[in-house]
Amino acid sequence: MKIVSVINYKGGVGKTTLTANLGAELAFRGRKVLLIDLDPQSSLTFSFIPPDLWQKEYSESKTIKNWFDSLSDGGSITLTDLIFTPRATNDTLNGEGKLDLIASHLGLINVDLELATELGGASLKQAQKKFLKVHSHLLNGIEEINDYDIILIDCPPNFNIVTKNAIVASDNILIPAKPDYLSTLGIDYLIRSLNSLIEDYNDYAKISNKEYEEIAPEIIGVVFTMIQIHGGQPISALRPFISQTKRLGIPVFDNYFRENKTIFADAPQYGVPVVLNRYSGITYQGVVSEIEQLVSEFAKKIGI
Ligand SMILES: Nc1ncnc2c1ncn2[C@@H]1O[C@H](COP(=O)(O)OP(=O)(O)OP(=O)(O)O)[C@@H](O)[C@H]1O
Ligand SMILES: [Mg+2]
Numbered sequence: 001m002k003i004v005s006v007i008n009y010k011g012g013v014g015k016t017t018l019t020a021n022l023g024a025e026l027a028f029r030g031r032k033v034l035l036i037d038l039d040p041q042s043s044l045t046f047s048f049i050p051p052d053l054w055q056k057e058y059s060e061s062k063t064i065k066n067w068f069d070s071l072s073d074g075g076s077i078t079l080t081d082l083i084f085t086p087r088a089t090n091d092t093l094n095g096e097g098k099l100d101l102i103a104s105h106l107g108l109i110n111v112d113l114e115l116a117t118e119l120g121g122a123s124l125k126q127a128q129k130k131f132l133k134v135h136s137h138l139l140n141g142i143e144e145i146n147d148y149d150i151i152l153i154d155c156p157p158n159f160n161i162v163t164k165n166a167i168v169a170s171d172n173i174l175i176p177a178k179p180d181y182l183s184t185l186g187i188d189y190l191i192r193s194l195n196s197l198i199e200d201y202n203d204y205a206k207i208s209n210k211e212y213e214e215i216a217p218e219i220i221g222v223v224f225t226m227i228q229i230h231g232g233q234p235i236s237a238l239r240p241f242i243s244q245t246k247r248l249g250i251p252v253f254d255n256y257f258r259e260n261k262t263i264f265a266d267a268p269q270y271g272v273p274v275v276l277n278r279y280s281g282i283t284y285q286g287v288v289s290e291i292e293q294l295v296s297e298f299a300k301k302i303g304i
Pocket of ligand 2: 154
């Protein structure tokens, strides 16, 4: 089982769209996929189930917020308790595959604040121990889950403790980004923050008397999103940003998401990601086939 976090602390770069389409297409290809929505905005959740269903069935006691909340009373809820199978997307699957979800909740914002109060300590050693504990909650929680080929975690646009929990729990990191100046700067900064978290965690883990293991989440690469296409190619103004990212030494996916506001803006409200919708039309089919190629590249890169 592979655990992959989809991260970028820039907002609106296509994290949720990438997570939803990747998960859905992999499930269509027969993989068992679990999506975890770790963003209080809950966009991934609402891409698969309507808000009224969430309100009725999940909001009270079946979201990732409840799991984090229960940690303080000894962990009465397990992640498995929260898993459900969103209907619309699963109805489009016909093979062995399935797509399950753990929903999010706006109250997850407070979880971050509460976790932050658990950090620190009277001595350096105590502070290091608390750092490991606070950042490894999700890693421990996921350990009991084993009936999936892949878990995809959709992270919020920040680098708070909940996001760091996702990184610590992950085998791989996937970075969606828009090809523009500020986003390219952001990638460099993101990589440094990632490396610094991993370094701190491992430094403390080494001196934890084997209580904690070292981690090694690996960056699979940057997926460019919202690419403007002209004559079958990304428009020339975008190319410098793509090559600049490659120069940072970060792998860049050959395939990308092209920009199409109509197609991408509408899909979430029907509960089925773009790649599994059955619309016709040349533009639509072009977009779908690009996503399919991206998913193949992804699957090959992580070996599932
Ligand atoms: N390829 C695309 N072309 C056009 N619009 C897109 C594309 N991908 C996503 N969008 C739209 O851009 C907006 C942001 O996308 P998305 O929610 O996936 O980004 P995000 O990085 O998850 O955002 P956030 O940081 O708020 O979580 C959404 O309205 C979505 O419909
Ligand atoms: Mg999002």
